[in-house]
Amino acid sequence: MKESSARTRILDVASRLFYEQGYNSTGINQIIEEAEIARGSLYNHFPSKRDLLTAYIQQAEDRWFAELDKFLATLKDPRQKLLGLFDFRIERQLRSNFGGCLFSKIGAEVPKDDLNAFELVYHQKERFKIYITELLQQMKLSEPQALSQEMLANALFMIFEGATAIASISKSDQAIRDAKKIAESLI
Amino acid sequence: MKESSARTRILDVASRLFYEQGYNSTGINQIIEEAEIARGSLYNHFPSKRDLLTAYIQQAEDRWFAELDKFLATLKDPRQKLLGLFDFRIERQLRSNFGGCLFSKIGAEVPKDDLNAFELVYHQKERFKIYITELLQQMKLSEPQALSQEMLANALFMIFEGATAIASISKSDQAIRDAKKIAESLI
DNA sequence: GTCTATAGCTGGATAGAC
DNA sequence: GTCTATCCAGCTATAGAC
Structure with a gap:
């Protein structure tokens, strides 16, 4: 059985x-x-192997956001949730021995003509950016910011992505911990 | 002949x-x-093919920094040079039809056991981070900043890397242009 | 340096029997 | 669903003749 x-x-x-x-x-x-x-x-x-790849990316996205929700569930304050994103990344990178972002890896590896795969990778990134944006909107920003809400979301998103890439290359979580500190000073 | x-x-x-x-x-x-x-x-x-890979990465690094120097040569102000980094990226990404960062691609593609390749990729990233740090040090920062010099260099570095990754996935230079705006507000 | 031949393996994918 | 056999193309790498 x-x-x-x-x-x-x-x-x-x-x-x-x-x-x-x-x-x-x-x-x-x-x-x-x-x-x-x-x-x-x-x-x-x-x-075909490509169909397997499609299913792989889609399932990975579903799980990624489900695990993220679970990870942040105990935190109520949107600011704490935003900072928790980086803890989530650290935890995942430690667990995978700094394998890097699953979706970015696919984006870097598949041939340019596999538009379907690119579309799916892009989907995860966009969804995550929206995730950040919504958390930011829930925050009561204390003072007038140097950056607009939209740009701030962009900044956090890019710092997150950049830090993950660097952590994978350097095989250290230092970059993500630095990224969290930077995020703390931005929001 | x-x-x-x-x-x-x-x-x-x-x-x-x-x-x-x-x-x-x-x-x-x-x-x-x-x-x-x-x-x-x-x-x-x-x-072996690996030796070819080694030579490829090394030559690419040499050329990358040589082209960067050339691109920024006409700019005298360190702040303008820092912002010019993003223009450099935009120009390269447009030219390569958003092929992404050469070094990050290798980092995402080679098997984990190819430590040599990882080392070379890491070398380029570290060198670029130092490049940013040195430009920042040449700037006379007007006011006390929320971030230390080191953290500011880190932030610019990560935003740069993140924006490049996103630009490649989304096949658009929008992310890098956003990144430049963010950088403008940070320095 | 050039050329051709080929080893030895692995890739994705198909077909047929059960 | 299982199994095995197999096609054909591609891969890295080596060898030998010129």
């Missing part, structure tokens, strides 16, 4: 390997082997 | 293909073909 369906196991194994080894460097054969499913079964659920 | 040496042509072609198609997706065969050199000749100059 299988604990999980074939589809679930394929996607779970593929997700782990895509993130750890990269999409291009992960072969169908390895996925089949580690997921312990049949070759035909994989192609039954996912007609 | 060859206009350029075999080594130069190999590296030029490989550089173009690595950036446009990705390192993993570019085969030795294609490099040989487009560079119009013999198979044995490539392996004579570069014993």
